Amino acid sequence: MTAAPPARRPTTTAPAEPPAEPLATRPPAPRRLPGLRVPAWLGTPVRRIVSAVAVLWAAATTAYAALLLAPGDTIDILIGDGADTPEIRAQIVAEWGLDRPEAVRYLSYLGRLLHGDLGRSYQLQRDVGEVLAGQVGPTVRLTLAAAAVGVVLALVVAVATAGRSVWPRRIVSAAELVAVSVPQFVIGIVLLFVFSFSLGWFPVSGAADPEALVLPALALGLPVAGVLGQVLREGLERALEQPFAVTARSRGLGERAVVARHALRHALLPAVTLTGWFTGVLLGGAVITEALFGRPGLGRVTMQAVSAKDMPVVMAVVILSAAVYVTISALLDLAYRLIDPRLRSA
Amino acid sequence: MTELAITRAGAASGPAAARVPAAVPGPAAAPPLVAVEDLRVSFPASGVEAVRGLSLSISPGECVALVGESGSGKSVTARALIGLAGPGAKVRASLFHVGGGDALTFGPREWRRVRGRFAGLVLQDALVSLDPLRTVGAEIAEVLAEHDVVPRRARPERVRALLEAVGVPDPETRVRQHPHQLSGGLRQRALIASAIAAEPELIIADEPTTALDVTVQAQILRLLADRKAAGTALLVISHDLAVVAAVADRVLVMKEGLVVEEGPAREVLTAPRHDYTRALLAAVPSASAVPRRPDRSPVAAPRGPVLAAMGLSVAYGSRRAVNDVSFRLHAGETLGVVGESGSGKTTLARLALGLLAPDAGEVILRGGPWSGLPERRRRPLRPAVQVIAQNPLDSFDPRHTVGRLVADPLSALPRRRRRERAVELLGRVGLPPELLGRRPRELSGGQRQRVAIARALASRPEVLICDEPVSALDVSIQAQVLDLLAEIQAEDGTALLFISHDLGVVRRLSDRVLVMKDGSVVEEGDAGEVFHHPRHPYTRELLAAVPRLPERAAGGDR
Numbered sequence: 027m028t029a030a031p032p033a034r035r036p037t038t039t040a041p042a043e044p045p046a047e048p049l050a051t052r053p054p055a056p057r058r059l060p061g062l063r064v065p066a067w068l069g070t071p072v073r074r075i076v077s078a079v080a081v082l083w084a085a086a087t088t089a090y091a092a093l094l095l096a097p098g099d100t101i102d103i104l105i106g107d108g109a110d111t112p113e114i115r116a117q118i119v120a121e122w123g124l125d126r127p128e129a130v131r132y133l134s135y136l137g138r139l140l141h142g143d144l145g146r147s148y149q150l151q152r153d154v155g156e157v158l159a160g161q162v163g164p165t166v167r168l169t170l171a172a173a174a175v176g177v178v179l180a181l182v183v184a185v186a187t188a189g190r191s192v193w194p195r196r197i198v199s200a201a202e203l204v205a206v207s208v209p210q211f212v213i214g215i216v217l218l219f220v221f222s223f224s225l226g227w228f229p230v231s232g233a234a235d236p237e238a239l240v241l242p243a244l245a246l247g248l249p250v251a252g253v254l255g256q257v258l259r260e261g262l263e264r265a266l267e268q269p270f271a272v273t274a275r276s277r278g279l280g281e282r283a284v285v286a287r288h289a290l291r292h293a294l295l296p297a298v299t300l301t302g303w304f305t306g307v308l309l310g311g312a313v314i315t316e317a318l319f320g321r322p323g324l325g326r327v328t329m330q331a332v333s334a335k336d337m338p339v340v341m342a343v344v345i346l347s348a349a350v351y352v353t354i355s356a357l358l359d360l361a362y363r364l365i366d367p368r369l370r371s372a
Numbered sequence: 373m374t375e376l377a378i379t380r381a382g383a384a385s386g387p388a389a390a391r392v393p394a395a396v397p398g399p400a401a402a403p404p405l406v407a408v409e410d411l412r413v414s415f416p417a418s419g420v421e422a423v424r425g426l427s428l429s430i431s432p433g434e435c436v437a438l439v440g441e442s443g444s445g446k447s448v449t450a451r452a453l454i455g456l457a458g459p460g461a462k463v464r465a466s467l468f469h470v471g472g473g474d475a476l477t478f479g480p481r482e483w484r485r486v487r488g489r490f491a492g493l494v495l496q497d498a499l500v501s502l503d504p505l506r507t508v509g510a511e512i513a514e515v516l517a518e519h520d521v522v523p524r525r526a527r528p529e530r531v532r533a534l535l536e537a538v539g540v541p542d543p544e545t546r547v548r549q550h551p552h553q554l555s556g557g558l559r560q561r562a563l564i565a566s567a568i569a570a571e572p573e574l575i576i577a578d579e580p581t582t583a584l585d586v587t588v589q590a591q592i593l594r595l596l597a598d599r600k601a602a603g604t605a606l607l608v609i610s611h612d613l614a615v616v617a618a619v620a621d622r623v624l625v626m627k628e629g630l631v632v633e634e635g636p637a638r639e640v641l642t643a644p645r646h647d648y649t650r651a652l653l654a655a656v657p658s659a660s661a662v663p664r665r666p667d668r669s670p671v672a673a674p675r676g677p678v679l680a681a682m683g684l685s686v687a688y689g690s691r692r693a694v695n696d697v698s699f700r701l702h703a704g705e706t707l708g709v710v711g712e713s714g715s716g717k718t719t720l721a722r723l724a725l726g727l728l729a730p731d732a733g734e735v736i737l738r739g740g741p742w743s744g745l746p747e748r749r750r751r752p753l754r755p756a757v758q759v760i761a762q763n764p765l766d767s768f769d770p771r772h773t774v775g776r777l778v779a780d781p782l783s784a785l786p787r788r789r790r791r792e793r794a795v796e797l798l799g800r801v802g803l804p805p806e807l808l809g810r811r812p813r814e815l816s817g818g819q820r821q822r823v824a825i826a827r828a829l830a831s832r833p834e835v836l837i838c839d840e841p842v843s844a845l846d847v848s849i850q851a852q853v854l855d856l857l858a859e860i861q862a863e864d865g866t867a868l869l870f871i872s873h874d875l876g877v878v879r880r881l882s883d884r885v886l887v888m889k890d891g892s893v894v895e896e897g898d899a900g901e902v903f904h905h906p907r908h909p910y911t912r913e914l915l916a917a918v919p920r921l922p923e924r925a926a927g928g929d930r
Contacts, residue, residue: 268500269495269496269497269500269501270500270501270502270503270504272451272456272493272495272501273493273495273501273502273503273511273563273566274503274514275456275487276454276456276487276488276491276492276493276567277487277488277492277514277515277518277566277570278484278485278486278487278488278489278515278518278519278570279484279514279518280480280484283518287506287514288503288505288506291505291506292505365505366505367504367505367507367550367552368504368505368550368552
């Protein structure tokens with residue numbers, strides 16, 4: 027699941043390409059190539075929206091193609107392991123337009139999605155939108171908490187160890203390596219064993235109270251902290267060697283001020299690029315973490331849907347994660363511009 | 373991490389035989405701002421001893437210059453004066469007074485009071501020496517805040533006043549801009565504004581004009597002279613003796629961590645006593661010097677030009693990078709192209725290399741088409757046109773060995789012959805075959821540029837396009853590389869398109885010269901004519917802006 031720590035990158039300003047993602051939602055790295063200027067009238071917002079729509083369309087179409095290409099009758103696939111009655115069959119034919127030509131079917135599918143209708147799960151006998159809506163909350167809480175754990179830990183550790191003496195760095199690097207290379211479920215089991223079974227500090231499962239969020243967020247956030255910490259520290263150390271850091275010191279700034287006011291912002295650029303990657307880790311990791319800690323959430327619903335072959339739910343999850351990626355990458359683009367003024371104007 | 377371990381050098385810390393006596397205090401006999409004796413800076417981690425027993429004093433209002441080539445220890449010395457010699461540096465001295473305090477006893481807090489308040493530092497290139505992610509105003513205000521120069525409310529006003537004082541027009545707009553939005557000259561002014569914000573008694577300027585065009589360089593030097601006139605002492609570090617001549621009262625010439633000669637600027641620059649100073653002075657290429665090669669027989673050229681350009685124009689968006697430029701380059705001839713940054717020199721080089729298609733006009737190679745060809749048909753002709761770039765460290769793959777770099781264009785040869793030929797090529801550029809296994813980073817700047825030349829020669833080119841080939845080199849190395857290029861040209865009859873912002877360098881090698889400004893050729897002609905009787909006002913302005921060495925007592929031309 028978790029990628030190896032990224033290779034050392036040559037520059038701080040050119041964000042690294044993130045590890046492979048399921049869909050090509052990432053904008054091209056905002057490094058400007060000479061001679062490759064997009065006309066000013068086709069401004070960034072327009073390009074962003076067009077590419078976002080294209081990605082969402084591609085995700086929806088892929089899901090649809092998966093439905094068509096799956097061996098067997100479309101109606102059987104949509105029912106999956108659910109109850110099979112003539113009424114349900116008639117309902118499916120009506121809702122998916124299976125009695126009409128292919129093109130009309132496809133277009134009405136897209137039209138339905140445009141109206142925000144994600145279809146109906148015939149196993150659960152509920153609308154998919156409704157099924158997912160009930161589960162989004164716990165997952166969002168978990169991923170935000172895990173992201174916070176990852177970012178805060180990485181920042182603290184990187185700022186505390188960048189450019190410092192050898193030994194603390196070695197220890198921290200080793201810890202990061204462990205966090206990155208140990209699978210999340212192992213981290214989760216160890217955390218459960220120590221803090222729930224032995225010490226009894228945190229509940230073993232559930233999502234009822236805030237304490238129940240602590241261990242899953244740690245299990246999910248530690249690998250992120252490991253990678254982010256390495257990238258941030260390297261960015262900081264690179265920035266601290268730059269001439270502007272010398273200038274800042276020559277003004278009488280203390281080392282902490284040089285890091286906080288100058289170097290950190292430079293180190294953030296490559297780290298922000300990784301945000302796209304760790305969104306993927308968090309979404310994917312949620313499946314395992316939610317199962318392990320007995321939490322409700324999207325991950326759990328996805329797993330149940332896949333094992334029960336509940337196709338409408340699976341399709342909706344594909345489209346939903348594409349939407350999340352598109353949103354994240356738009357936010358990242360904005361973040362680059364906020365951090366680096368050189369990317370704002372030509 | 374940058375705080376230094378400073379220990380007092382014991383009385384018996386080595387023979388100080390070569391020690392230069394500390395300068396006599398100025399006529400006012402005010403206590404010196406900086407008094408250093410037997411300064412030694414070493415980096416135990418790498419085993420380098422950068423400064424080996426230097427003595428230096430700077431009196432109020434005085435301008436002292438440290439000159440020397442790269443690696444002479446001049447920058448380390450300057451930074452040691454504000455406690456920033458670098459991570460892991462060990463600084464020792466028998467006397468180390470900075471700003472009236474004994475720097476040997478300074479802890480981090482004392483050093484921080486010295487930095488900015490007592491001494492401001494101006495580094496080479498403001499594009500990277502100012503934080504590129506912050507506004508110019510924020511950078512200047514940082515000094516005001518750090519040393520509590522003026523109350524918070526008065527800071528914006530003070531920042532504007534500082535920018536005005538260093539000659540930045542329209543400071544209200546500039547404070548909100550980032551370094552990349554300012555021209556090189558304005559950026560450097562802003563950097564100086566941040567260095568003088570806390571009204572330091574001393575400005576330490578480390579190669580303050582090296583990244584600048586000559587006309588801008590002249591302005592910055594004037595600005596520094598103004599600060600000196602206002603009573604601020606200056607320590608200028610430069611490799612460029614002519615720059616030093618423009619501002620310094622006293623000059624220290626450094627070599628390998630030692631001061632080899634010291635004295636009043638005029639004396640050192642006109643009547644040097646030490647051989648090294650003489651060699652440095654002799655190597656300075658000068659725009660007014662006699663051309664180096666009067667002996668060459670002009671190539672009687674019944675044949676047409678090897679490379680010719682007709683009416684070339686290229687536009688990037690609405691900006692015309694190259695505007696209706698034509699030239700003809702014959703075998704064995706050197707055509708110099710001079711101009712400041714943004715004048716279109718490099719674009720012209722890319723056009724000549726066939727790396728960029730002109731919007732209008734045409735490049736002709738050996739009488740046949742070149743710029744208009746599809747790449748597939750141009751590729752077989754490419755060996756005839758080779759390039760030497762400014763910085764081989766950027767243009768070489770850092771992971772390749774010298775052998776691989778040089779043999780790269782030799783793929784037509786059988787494997788065994790390649791190595792032989794690579795050794796042969798290294799020999800031609802004066803490098804021993806032992807270097808074959810080294811990587812670019814392990815070579816000196818001069819060696820790297822020689823490797824670049826060897827590589828360019830590998831395909832036996834008829835045209836060599838040199839884009840600022842010596843701008844990153846020390847003067848003495850510059851002279852050697854230029855001589856090498858001339859030698860190769862004399863032997864092979866290679867045509868050189870020689871691009872540089874440095875008029876002295878162009879003068880040294882060129883037969884004919886193009887002067888470019890804003891993408892257009894403003895003057896063209898025989899090199900001697902252009903340099904001695906410039907017709908265009910811009911050429912005159914360029915020539916006037918070049919800092920000059922005072923006339924030497926001892927004849928300079930070899």
